[in-house]
Amino acid sequence: MSVDTEIPANARFGSGATLEITQIERELQRLWKDAAENSTKSGGGPVVRACSMSLVAPCSNDLQFEHVATVVEQTALRQPCRAILVKIDLDNKKEEIDATVSTVCALGGPDQKRVCHEQIQIFAAAGSVKSIAPSVLALLVPDVPAYVWAPCEKLLATPILPELSLSADAILLDSHRYSEPFRALERANAIASAHPANRALENLNNAAGSSGGFGVLDLEWVRLQTYFDATATLFEQQGARAMIHDLRTLRIEFAAREVTAAINNTADAKNAARTTSRDWITPALYAGWFASRLGWTLGGERAMTSPGLAELQFEGAGGRRVTLVPRIANDRAGAILNIEFSSSVGRARIARAPGAETGDLSVEVSRLSGPANISYRFQTLDDAEALSRALTRAPRDIYYERAMPISMAFAPK
Amino acid sequence: MTLALRDAPAAEANPFRGSQDGNSHKVDACSIVIFGASGDLTKRKLLPALYNLSLDGFLPSPTSIVGVARKPLPDDDFRAQMKEGIQQFSRRRPANEAAWNELASRLHYISADFSDAGSYEKLRADLESVEKRNGTPPNRLFYLAIPPEFIAVAISNLTKSGLLARSNGNWSRVIVEKPFGIDLESARQLNRQLQQYATEKQIYRIDHYLGKETVQNLLVFRFANGIFEPIWNQKYVDHVQITVAETVGVEGRAGYFDKAGVTRDIIQNHVLQLLSLVAMEPPVAFDADAVRDEKVKVLRSLRPIRESEVQILTSRAQYAGGASGGKTVPGYLQEPGIPPESTTETYAAIHCAVDNWRWSGVPFFLRSGKRLARRATEIAIQFKAPPHLLFRGPAQARMEPNVLTLRIQPDEGISIKFTSKVPGPAPVLQPVRMDFLYGTSFGVEPPEAYERLLLDAAAGDSTLFTRADEVEAAWSFITPILDTWKSLGIADLDTYGSGTWGPRSADDLIARSGRAWRRV
Ligand SMILES: NC(=O)c1ccc[n+]([C@@H]2O[C@H](COP(=O)([O-])OP(=O)(O)OC[C@H]3O[C@@H](n4cnc5c(N)ncnc54)[C@H](OP(=O)(O)O)[C@@H]3O)[C@@H](O)[C@H]2O)c1
Numbered sequence: 001m002s003v004d005t006e007i008p009a010n011a012r013f014g015s016g017a018t019l020e021i022t023q024i025e026r027e028l029q030r031l032w033k034d035a036a037e038n039s040t041k042s043g044g045g046p047v048v049r050a051c052s053m054s055l056v057a058p059c060s061n062d063l064q065f066e067h068v069a070t071v072v073e074q075t076a077l078r079q080p081c082r083a084i085l086v087k088i089d090l091d092n093k094k095e096e097i098d099a100t101v102s103t104v105c106a107l108g109g110p111d112q113k114r115v116c117h118e119q120i121q122i123f124a125a126a127g128s129v130k131s132i133a134p135s136v137l138a139l140l141v142p143d144v145p146a147y148v149w150a151p152c153e154k155l156l157a158t159p160i161l162p163e164l165s166l167s168a169d170a171i172l173l174d175s176h177r178y179s180e181p182f183r184a185l186e187r188a189n190a191i192a193s194a195h196p197a198n199r200a201l202e203n204l205n206n207a208a209g210s211s212g213g214f215g216v217l218d219l220e221w222v223r224l225q226t227y228f229d230a231t232a233t234l235f236e237q238q239g240a241r242a243m244i245h246d247l248r249t250l251r252i253e254f255a256a257r258e259v260t261a262a263i264n265n266t267a268d269a270k271n272a273a274r275t276t277s278r279d280w281i282t283p284a285l286y287a288g289w290f291a292s293r294l295g296w297t298l299g300g301e302r303a304m305t306s307p308g309l310a311e312l313q314f315e316g317a318g319g320r321r322v323t324l325v326p327r328i329a330n331d332r333a334g335a336i337l338n339i340e341f342s343s344s345v346g347r348a349r350i351a352r353a354p355g356a357e358t359g360d361l362s363v364e365v366s367r368l369s370g371p372a373n374i375s376y377r378f379q380t381l382d383d384a385e386a387l388s389r390a391l392t393r394a395p396r397d398i399y400y401e402r403a404m405p406i407s408m409a410f411a412p413k
Numbered sequence: 414m415t416l417a418l419r420d421a422p423a424a425e426a427n428p429f430r431g432s433q434d435g436n437s438h439k440v441d442a443c444s445i446v447i448f449g450a451s452g453d454l455t456k457r458k459l460l461p462a463l464y465n466l467s468l469d470g471f472l473p474s475p476t477s478i479v480g481v482a483r484k485p486l487p488d489d490d491f492r493a494q495m496k497e498g499i500q501q502f503s504r505r506r507p508a509n510e511a512a513w514n515e516l517a518s519r520l521h522y523i524s525a526d527f528s529d530a531g532s533y534e535k536l537r538a539d540l541e542s543v544e545k546r547n548g549t550p551p552n553r554l555f556y557l558a559i560p561p562e563f564i565a566v567a568i569s570n571l572t573k574s575g576l577l578a579r580s581n582g583n584w585s586r587v588i589v590e591k592p593f594g595i596d597l598e599s600a601r602q603l604n605r606q607l608q609q610y611a612t613e614k615q616i617y618r619i620d621h622y623l624g625k626e627t628v629q630n631l632l633v634f635r636f637a638n639g640i641f642e643p644i645w646n647q648k649y650v651d652h653v654q655i656t657v658a659e660t661v662g663v664e665g666r667a668g669y670f671d672k673a674g675v676t677r678d679i680i681q682n683h684v685l686q687l688l689s690l691v692a693m694e695p696p697v698a699f700d701a702d703a704v705r706d707e708k709v710k711v712l713r714s715l716r717p718i719r720e721s722e723v724q725i726l727t728s729r730a731q732y733a734g735g736a737s738g739g740k741t742v743p744g745y746l747q748e749p750g751i752p753p754e755s756t757t758e759t760y761a762a763i764h765c766a767v768d769n770w771r772w773s774g775v776p777f778f779l780r781s782g783k784r785l786a787r788r789a790t791e792i793a794i795q796f797k798a799p800p801h802l803l804f805r806g807p808a809q810a811r812m813e814p815n816v817l818t819l820r821i822q823p824d825e826g827i828s829i830k831f832t833s834k835v836p837g838p839a840p841v842l843q844p845v846r847m848d849f850l851y852g853t854s855f856g857v858e859p860p861e862a863y864e865r866l867l868l869d870a871a872a873g874d875s876t877l878f879t880r881a882d883e884v885e886a887a888w889s890f891i892t893p894i895l896d897t898w899k900s901l902g903i904a905d906l907d908t909y910g911s912g913t914w915g916p917r918s919a920d921d922l923i924a925r926s927g928r929a930w931r932r933v
Contacts, residue, residue, distance in 0.1 A: 050850075050854035076856075077857075078855060078856055080854045080855060113850075113856075114853060115854070115855075115856035116853075225432060226470065228429065229473075232429035232430045233473050233474055235427055235429055236441065236442060237548065238550065244428065290429075294428060357511065358515065373548060374475040374548035375474060375515075375518075377467075377474065379470040
């Protein structure tokens with residue numbers, strides 16, 4: 001993908017503690033005009049300004065900011081949007097805020113057409129944090145949805161995200177990238193519960209018929225769709241459907257980092273990977289999805305049954321439980337490797353070797369002649385793909401909301 | 414969060430299916446069995462479509478793909494041929510090796526003769542063994558990419574061999590390629606034959622135009638926006654023009670084309686489908702029967718063109734030699750494989766009336782032709798002038814009617830033409846065009862029509878497929894015109910220069926109503 005960015009030289013739009021919003025708008029108009037003229041001159045056809053959303057991404061450090069800018073550029077190629085990237089210098093207590101504007105164009109689509117989006121970058125010192133939300137609000141594109149992406153975990157603990165969320169339709173997270181994903185999700189869920197759009201729905205008391213409101217969209221949830229689909233496919237195999245309503249236990253093995261030298265010599269340590277809270281989020285989201293899909297209700301608290309294993313009990317006959325088991329493996333931390341489902345009539349399994357894109361779905365039902373075994377290709381989404389898919393969803397996802405209480409119960413104590 | 418939300422669509426037997434991911438499409442694992450696997454359509458369209466679906470993760474894992482044709486061929490040779498097709502025709506190429514290998518492992522070839530009932534026993538046994546090996550449940554989608562004369566015999570043999578039977582919640586469906594008959598009688602006969610062996614719900618008649626992203630957007634545009642529907646009627650619309658223009662000539666399909674002509678090849682199916690989508694009433698639901706019920710009502714409302722009116726309301730012509738796309742090209746009668754006395758039309762235009770409440774008095778002008786000036790498919794809705802003209806004098810000269818154009822290909826998009834004041838002290842008016850282009854707005858490549866349609870058929874959604882009554886209603890309108898043309902011989906057969914916008918008779922046709930063709 002070749003990206004070309006038009007940033008006017010020396011164009012900064014801050015004057016100390018405030019941003020010149022009108023000038024930013026004017027500059028954007030000028031840039032579009034220039035881009036159209038340049039494109040027509042070079043025979044590239046008109047540059048058309050279509051916009052289906054505003055995407056706001058606040059960040060607090062340089063490295064993350066660069067990554068975010070790249071992901072946003074790739075996402076904007078799929079979703080015509082106005083991107084507002086905010087970099088906050090938390091160490092600088094002065095009252096300073098500044099901005100640059102640009103149109104970023106890349107060749108994309110079947111005919112390699114120039115697809116352009118507007119990008120506004122706001123740089124704010126910690127002393128000016130209060131000016132950020134009003135400035136962003138003034139810069140949102142009217143009438144189309146606004147999404148706040150929170151790539152920087154640190155900012156979740158500041159008032160900036162709730163403030164930005166007030167004028168948005170959803171907050172986007174990437175829980176698997178956070179060091180404390182459960183806490184981050186808890187904060188995001190709290191932002192959603194307190195959001196006026198959701199409160200208004202609650203007051204209307206007819207929320208069941210409504211699709212509006214403010215939602216939380218987790219990119220890791222989007223990446224997990226391929227496991228959800230694998231599960232659905234597994235239970236469509238001969239014999240497996242009969243097991244569904246009799247499922248008792250679910251055991252999820254997921255990849256964790258290496259064992260530490262300190263526990264390496266103990267007997268248990270062979271199985272006990274060194275895990276952080278971050279490693280548990282992916283299997284916990286899957287477990288929440290699975291149990292809520294079956295309508296299971298929690299019957300107890302998270303328990304560590306042996307070193308490194310976390311377990312949740314559910315109500316109902318036959319001892320329903322979900323166990324998460326970390327395993328040292330050469331794969332992304334938290335990546336799901338094996339899932340075992342068992343019921344009184346048989347067992348089913350999703351197995352993927354560490355690092356492999358393809359896995360096996362197998363069913364063993366006692367009555368079935370011969371084991372059913374099929375291969376399944378898991379989709380891997382890069383950040384831009386995951387973000388772009390999240391942006392095409394309705395802001396509120398009923399399945400995600402139902403899974404949350406169960407997933408959150410797996411938070412390490 | 415404690416709010417209750419609207420629930421997902423009615424819970425299905427599998428509680429793990431269904432999500433709010435707009436990218437997922439509920440498809441059962443199945444065998445896709447392509448009859449005519451050594452043919453042109455399979456190589457150019459079907460396998461590339463299946464490859465792209467697989468690359469995007471839309472084909473459920475234990476899906477098997479089985480090619481069937483007469484010639485015996487080892488699986489590996491068939492895979493090599495299909496890979497070549499993908500390398501040449503897929504919208505994403507070169508093929509991703511991992512994705513191809515995965516698809517290839519589920520790709521098989523079975524040789525059978527469709528007209529030989531005995532072949533089907535072997536086909537059934539071979540298919541069952543492929544399904545067993547791959548773990549594919551016995552859901553079957555038969556794609557009949559075969560010459561039309563074999564369709565009926567293939568379906569009857571499929572039924573007799575039990576391959577179309579459904580059991581234990583498993584399904585069997587058949588996709589049938591166009592042409593669906595060559596006139597009303599043959600279409601009726603084909604439908605009768607199909608329905609003798611399969612239920613209408615099992616039959617998917619493909620019109621690939623309906624799989625195009627912009628054609629589907631037509632429904633979204635009309636029914637998901639509140640501002641257009643109130644003016645989408647005879648009170649505000651002056652007329653509608655539907656154009657399907659090609660720059661190519663017969664290009665190696667002389668034998669087929671000379672038997673068909675542009676009216677059978679394009680207008681009876683694609684153009685009338687576009688017309689029905691533009692003119693239909695809002696359906697009660699976005700489901701297969703509700704949408705098709707409304708479409709068929711439009712086709713039935715087309716005012717029949719009587720024999721005495723054919724020369725006034727239609728125009729037909731053949732291209733003469735000339736220049737097209739910078740090259741000198743032969744006339745139709747000089748094309749290899751075309752008999753010099755052929756009267757087959759390469760261009761046709763029809764002035765139709767939709768006799769219903771909404772469209773009374775609004776003419777629909779349809780045209781399609783080969784070797785025209787540009788390749789373009791579009792629908793243009795021209796609105797009436799404002800009731801009272803305030804701007805008179807020289808300024809008024811530039812006042813043009815509002816036109817809403819829905820471009821299907823190329824440069825898919827929507828544009829609207831309106832009148833604006835030129836900056837300055839004088840009231841000078843000028844038409845301006847506002848464009849929304851998919852290509853410069855969404856940098857993603859839309860799926861090919863065959864991708865969407867294969868996926869829909871596997872998911873059991875026939876909204877974008879043509880129902881028997883639609884096909885017959887379209888032929889009911891077209892057949893009398895074709896019959897009259899036939900009896901007229903060459904009396905009304907016009908010619909037009911290659912690289913132009915069509916014959917003089919077509920200009921006269923629209924001029925008689927005081928209008929003119931748009932410059933596309
Ligand atoms: N090509 C296109 O772009 C296109 C577009 C729209 C619609 N269509 C329609 O799609 C259908 C197929 O078109 P096509 O262009 O692919 O035709 P094609 O290239 O002539 O292929 C015909 C296929 O049918 C097989 N076949 C013919 N008679 C058979 C028999 N008795 N038993 C078994 N197999 C038999 C042939 O295989 P063997 O001879 O090797 O056995 C070959 O694979 C036609 O109905 C056409 O109108 C095609």
